[in-house]
Amino acid sequence: MNPLSATGLKNVWADYEQDLLAVENCLIEFGGDTNDYIRDVTSHIIKSGGKRLRPLLMIISSRLSGYSGPHMVLLSAVVEFIHTATLLHDDVVDHAEMRRGRLSANQVWGNQTAVLVGDYLYATALWMATGVHIHEINDVLTLACRKMSEGEVLELILDNNLSAREEDYFNVVECKTAALTAGTCRMGAVLGGMDAEHQAALESFGYNIGMSFQIADDTLDYMARADRLGKTLGKDLAEGKMTLPLLHCLSTASIPQRESLVQKIGKGEVSDQQLREVVDLMKSTGSLDFSLEKAISFMRKAKQALDPFPDSLHKQNLLFLSDFVIERDI
Amino acid sequence: MNPLSATGLKNVWADYEQDLLAVENCLIEFGGDTNDYIRDVTSHIIKSGGKRLRPLLMIISSRLSGYSGPHMVLLSAVVEFIHTATLLHDDVVDHAEMRRGRLSANQVWGNQTAVLVGDYLYATALWMATGVHIHEINDVLTLACRKMSEGEVLELILDNNLSAREEDYFNVVECKTAALTAGTCRMGAVLGGMDAEHQAALESFGYNIGMSFQIADDTLDYMARADRLGKTLGKDLAEGKMTLPLLHCLSTASIPQRESLVQKIGKGEVSDQQLREVVDLMKSTGSLDFSLEKAISFMRKAKQALDPFPDSLHKQNLLFLSDFVIERDI
Numbered sequence: 001m002n003p004l005s006a007t008g009l010k011n012v013w014a015d016y017e018q019d020l021l022a023v024e025n026c027l028i029e030f031g032g033d034t035n036d037y038i039r040d041v042t043s044h045i046i047k048s049g050g051k052r053l054r055p056l057l058m059i060i061s062s063r064l065s066g067y068s069g070p071h072m073v074l075l076s077a078v079v080e081f082i083h084t085a086t087l088l089h090d091d092v093v094d095h096a097e098m099r100r101g102r103l104s105a106n107q108v109w110g111n112q113t114a115v116l117v118g119d120y121l122y123a124t125a126l127w128m129a130t131g132v133h134i135h136e137i138n139d140v141l142t143l144a145c146r147k148m149s150e151g152e153v154l155e156l157i158l159d160n161n162l163s164a165r166e167e168d169y170f171n172v173v174e175c176k177t178a179a180l181t182a183g184t185c186r187m188g189a190v191l192g193g194m195d196a197e198h199q200a201a202l203e204s205f206g207y208n209i210g211m212s213f214q215i216a217d218d219t220l221d222y223m224a225r226a227d228r229l230g231k232t233l234g235k236d237l238a239e240g241k242m243t244l245p246l247l248h249c250l251s252t253a254s255i256p257q258r259e260s261l262v263q264k265i266g267k268g269e270v271s272d273q274q275l276r277e278v279v280d281l282m283k284s285t286g287s288l289d290f291s292l293e294k295a296i297s298f299m300r301k302a303k304q305a306l307d308p309f310p311d312s313l314h315k316q317n318l319l320f321l322s323d324f325v326i327e328r329d330i
Numbered sequence: 331m332n333p334l335s336a337t338g339l340k341n342v343w344a345d346y347e348q349d350l351l352a353v354e355n356c357l358i359e360f361g362g363d364t365n366d367y368i369r370d371v372t373s374h375i376i377k378s379g380g381k382r383l384r385p386l387l388m389i390i391s392s393r394l395s396g397y398s399g400p401h402m403v404l405l406s407a408v409v410e411f412i413h414t415a416t417l418l419h420d421d422v423v424d425h426a427e428m429r430r431g432r433l434s435a436n437q438v439w440g441n442q443t444a445v446l447v448g449d450y451l452y453a454t455a456l457w458m459a460t461g462v463h464i465h466e467i468n469d470v471l472t473l474a475c476r477k478m479s480e481g482e483v484l485e486l487i488l489d490n491n492l493s494a495r496e497e498d499y500f501n502v503v504e505c506k507t508a509a510l511t512a513g514t515c516r517m518g519a520v521l522g523g524m525d526a527e528h529q530a531a532l533e534s535f536g537y538n539i540g541m542s543f544q545i546a547d548d549t550l551d552y553m554a555r556a557d558r559l560g561k562t563l564g565k566d567l568a569e570g571k572m573t574l575p576l577l578h579c580l581s582t583a584s585i586p587q588r589e590s591l592v593q594k595i596g597k598g599e600v601s602d603q604q605l606r607e608v609v610d611l612m613k614s615t616g617s618l619d620f621s622l623e624k625a626i627s628f629m630r631k632a633k634q635a636l637d638p639f640p641d642s643l644h645k646q647n648l649l650f651l652s653d654f655v656i657e658r659d660i
Contacts, residue, residue, distance in 0.1 A: 034480060035483065038480070089449060093441075093442040093445060112486055113486065116423065116479065116486055117483060119482065120476070120479040120482075122479075123476040123479040124476055124479075126456050126472045127472035127473055127476045130460065130465070130469065133465045135460070138468065142453065142456045143457055145456065146450070149446065149450040149454075150364060152446045153365065153367065153446045153450055156446055
């Protein structure tokens with residue numbers, strides 16, 4: 001991240017410091033209030049950081065829509081819990097060893113605990129959300145959750161599937177990531193009592209920023225410097241994740257190049273030498289540029305979606321966040 | 331099961347045949363309508379049977395409360411999906427090989443699929459339930475789900491824990507099983523617009539029948555003939571489940587008997603000879619009788635809870651079901 005965007009980003013977070021602090025307290029309050037063991041596991045993953053992007057989207061969308069009451073903080077914690085539950089289950093499914101620079105929960109406490117505490121956080125989130133007693137919120141949130149879980153299954157089916165198409169990939173990203181960011185922003189608009197047009201606008205913003213974020217993330221897995229991103233480079237290749245740069249490269253490489261690439265997919269690990277070869281190939285086929293362009297295109301749509309809103313600090317911050325999802329690690 | 335109760339039980343099911351058929355259709359309709367792979371996994375577990383006890387409780391509670399509209403069938407499918415999701419995750423956690431006499435989903439499709447399709451069914455259930463747009467239903471259901479997931483974690487912590495107490499066991503059963511049966515019966519009363527007293531009565535019935543059912547189930551694991559119950563006898567002992575008969579036996583056996591028993595807990599498998607020794611010991615300490623008495627005592631409380639309701643076919647059927655949970659396999 002360049003110093004300019006780092007400062008700008010810090011400013012966005014700073015504008016909502018009190019709200020985000022309240023969200024942290026809420027995460028601690030509900031993350032295992034009834035049981036010490038659950039609290040330990042939850043604390044491990046909650047306190048290991050994370051960008052709190054979804055809470056931030058909830059807070060800014062709510063405030064942009066004129067709402068800053070208690071439901072804003074509660075639902076911010078809800079979407080973070082849902083995201084956290086997904087991470088716990090993802091790490092079991094992917095046999096992950098690290099998460100956010102620390103040992104993953106499945107490594108520390110075992111798969112069983114990771115599955116069941118994931119269930120607990122998910123159930124807690126839905127219990128908190130339905131307690132707000134707004135049917136529209138429930139409808140948006142539970143539909144997003146259903147799509148998310150469908151996306152997780154779709155992604156699993158796609159692993160190592162050499163006949164996967166780009167549209168399959170976009171479908172996974174839409175379900176797995178964009179459904180919750182779209183729902184989050186829409187819930188902010190619902191809290192603020194926005195009309196249908198402005199609800200749809202914020203939902204579209206959330207959808208497009210989610211798409212952009214995930215595509216950028218999947219591209220950075222082949223581009224980022226490992227020390228910056230805090231995750232192992234080439235992880236998706238090793239796990240056989242059919243992400244956009246890989247799919248584009250497979251469909252544009254020469255037959256011998258493709259053969260060589262296929263040999264490296266889903267083998268559980270990739271040597272530095274192999275990864276360098278793949279990245280060089282992706283550069284020569286333009287696959288990294290192609291993927292980044294896609295991410296940028298969704299980012300632009302996210303920004304455009306905010307047109308119905310007059311200029312304001314909150315709108316500026318959402319626009320700034322849109323840039324961040326692309327620029328954060330290049 | 332003796333012929334008398336088998337006939338009687340069949341009659342209970344027969345009284346709600348159309349409702350139960352509608353529930354089956356609902357389970358098929360929503361169990362993976364958007365994805366073939368999910369549908370395959372869901373069908374495997376849905377079509378492998380199961381007693382549909384929770385749907386039956388929802389149907390009879392609703393009808394006893396004067397409601398037979400479409401929410402009854404929908405919410406019956408909801409509680410069955412939630413139960414099914416728990417089974418999928420349970421089987422991953424317990425490394426189960428069989429479920430309802432067939433290969434478990436984790437055996438056929440792997441742990442990853444079992445975890446993620448479980449999540450999908452759970453999310454689908456909550457999406458269906460919140461779509462009914464009754465806040466009281468959401469409150470009851472999500473609280474039950476939260477308790478269930480807490481119970482699953484509590485049970486995991488208790489595995490192989492020789493200092494577990496009977497109250498820990500009752501707490502697990504309350505959360506893991508009775509919370510959902512209590513919530514199910516209460517939701518029936520809510521649909522029927524019952525007053526607070528009758529809602530509480532049906533909730534108490536559901537709670538006590540759930541406690542009775544689970545304690546009987548845990549006792550049958552040491553008593554039942556494997557060919558009747560369709561699950562492996564001595565499974566709980568092999569897995570180190572600290573259920574009531576085991577806890578009672580541990581606390582009443584002589585020191586050498588206890589030593590010998592402890593050696594057999596949680597070893598992953600138990601020989602027929604070892605199991606016979608344990609069952610003989612449990613008989614000599616009165617642990618099986620003690621556990622069955624507990625189950626019967628909850629069953630009696632379940633029946634008493636229905637006192638506020640005048641006599642009717644539906645009340646008679648609930649009373650009959652209460653007997654069934656004890657008698658089904660002895």
